Amino acid sequence: MRNLLLPAALAALAFAAGSASAENTHINPSNGFISSAVKVPAGSEMLYVSGITPETVPGAPADRSFGDTKTQTDSVLKRIGAILTAQGYGWEDVVMMRVLLVGDPTKGGGMDFAGMMEGYNAVYGSLKKKPARITSQVAGLVRPGMMVEIEVQAAKKP
Helix, strand or coil: CHHHHHHHHHHHHHHHHHHHCCCCEEECCCCCCCCCEEECCCCCEEEEEEEECCCCCCCCCHHHCCCCHHHHHHHHHHHHHHHHHHCCCCHHHEEEEEEEEECCHHHCCCCCHHHHHHHHHHHHCCCCCCCEEEEEEECCCCCCCCCEEEEEEEEECC
């Protein structure tokens, strides 16, 4: 019995040591603006950031108090970046992003995907590791004039 326990214990230690040095694998064969998938190794430390909405723009008109889609995306990503940093994470640790966009009345009620992408690319344009992502249009958010809400999940080795 003792002869079986030692090899099992050594194998478990080797596995734990190997997984501690593992990193997220971002699958992005076309080097696009998102990863088609992200593989997170077992034992990773996870951070779930709630849906974050934009801050108001000082001096903006009441009907546009949060700005346009790009301005709102910049605001949201700045707030998420601060949360990531405070918790010891960076943008390349983000493995999943969910983007909710409300239709922009100045664009016929359709979501301003291009405006969101301008803000997104300001953060991710030069980074190699990009998150898997979904972008959806929704009917509304928690306050009138809000057009962007983003939530992320990040993972890193402990």
